[in-house]
Amino acid sequence: MSVSAIFILDARGQVLISRCYRGDVELSYLDNFVQLLRDFEDENEAYPLLTYGATRYLWISHNDVYLVAATRKNANAALVFAFLYKVVEVFCQYFNELEEESVRDNFVIIYELLDELMDFGFPQTTDSKVLQEYITQEGRCLEVAPRPPATVTNAVSWRSEGIKYRKNEVFMDVVESINILVSQSGAVLRSEILGTIKLRVHLSGMPELRLGLNDKTLFHLTGRSKSSPAVELEDVKFHQCVRLSRFDNDRTISFIPPDGEFELLTYRLQTHVKPLIWIESMIEKYSHSRVEIMIKAKSQFKKRSTANAVEILIPVPSDADTPRFKTSTGSAKWLPEKNAVVWNIKSLPGGKEHMLRAQLSLPSVEAEDMSGNPPISISFNIPYFTVSGIQVRYLKIVEKTGYQALPWVRYITQSGDYQIRTQP
Structure with a gap:
């Protein structure tokens, strides 16, 4: 990767923090980046990678600060950006939020973190839990030379030794978010599933966990019946604790987990998804004075499941006024700051449908074309349910002391970017 320097700038382009790792990029080089950024922003074409001479600047913004990585090598841009976002994550773990004020208040510890996060331009320790073992915000009086914790030099750098719990448990959440766009005619224009498997680990010692899913490739390798429900995971991204070589060989997800909460893996399914909540809309205009909107919401999943917190x-129209609502369930409210009506349904069981009628005064109803409305947006979550059909077949916990541990698995489906275009 080979990054020459990391800079943190305020919103005006002034340097707050600078850390040079290789000695081939000076602080004065940053003037070129600031000028390039201003030139491109004036043209509304600010690119994440800017070049001046032999120096390349890769940058991201977060709140009111810029994080800039400068390099004079042919570095892997994707890795550099991944590192910058990891820096933001670590700083947020330490300071709750990364912004100009928190940088000015914590510049000493930021320099310490930058020295541990990267060495001679190469990423080193980037796990915030490990860093917090020896870089703290509390003062210490050292009588002997400090020694780095074992996790820094250990083969399992993400987990400390000697962890003990009275009750050993593992909590697993399989969370799937649905992104979908439906046309006015009811055709699904775009749909995908973004999944995450999250773990909260309370285990003693150095346990090894083995996770089995209903993976289509695994079923093919083992010759399982084609009638068994299986999913084909795409774009799988693992936590660093997973043994990738073993997964490549036999699709076994084997790992020694970090302590506490972490994301084990993420995946994507580019598949056709039937809308779980379907919306029918009808707009009626009355002579020069008002408009009536009728919305029918129907849940299109099995009756044993229930959607919660449906919004x-x-x-x-922006000039709507004095709304009146009538709903078969839930409550409706006018949000003038968003030019929208929000319909909240606490609980929507599968196979049910409900109605909303809204009347709004609209003085300029002829001047505004209702067919140009933005799409209807829906948010919800459905516990104990996954759209893809992914299942945890087993979760084995192996530890040399042989203690008994309890695994808990929970499935959740939630809305992501879920939009349905309205009828004209």
Whole structure:
């Protein structure tokens, strides 16, 4: 990767923090980046990678600060950006939020972190839990030379030794978010599933966990019946604790987990998804005075499941006024700051449908074309349910002391970017 320097700038382009790792990029080089950034921003074409001479600047913004990595080598840009976002994550773990004020208040510890996060331009320890073992925000009086914790030099750098719990448990959440866009005619224009498997580990010692999923490739390798439900995971991204070589060989997800909460893996499924909550809309205009909107919401999943915290955001004209609502369930509220009506349904069981009628005064109804409305947005979550059909077949916990541990698995489906275009 070979990064020459890391800079943190404020919103005006002034340097807050600078750390040079290789000695081939000076602080004065940053003037070139600031000028390039201003030139491109004036043209509304600010690119994440800017070049001046032999120096390349890769940058991201977070709140009111810029993080800039400068390099004079042919570095892997994807890795550099991944490192910058990891820096933001670590700083947020330490200071709750990364912004100009928190940088000015914590510049000493930031320099310490930058020295541990990277060495001679190469990433080193980037796990915030490990860093917090020896870089703290509390003062210490050292009588002997400090020694780095074993996790820094250990083969399992993400987990400390000697962890003990009275009750050994593992909590696993399989969370799937649905992104979907439906046309006015009811055709699904875009749909995908983004999944995450999250773990909260309370285990003693150095346990090894083995996770089995209903993976289509695994079923093919083992010759399982084609009638068994299976999913084909795409774009799988693992936590560093997973043994990738073993997964490549036999699709076994084997790992020694960090202590506490972490994301074990993420995946994507580019597949056709039937809308779980379907919306039918009808707009009626009355002579020069008002408009009536009728919304029918129908749940299109099995009756044994229930969608919770359903929120349907219905756009209305910007000059709408004095709304009146009538709903078969839930409650409706006008949000003038968003030019929308929000319909909240606490609980929506599968196979049910409900109605909302809204009347709004609209003095300029002829001047505004209702067919140009933004789409209706829906948010919800459905516990104990996954759209893809992914299943945890087993979760084995192996530890040399042989203690008994309890695994808990929970499935959740939630809305991501879920939009349905309205009828004209």
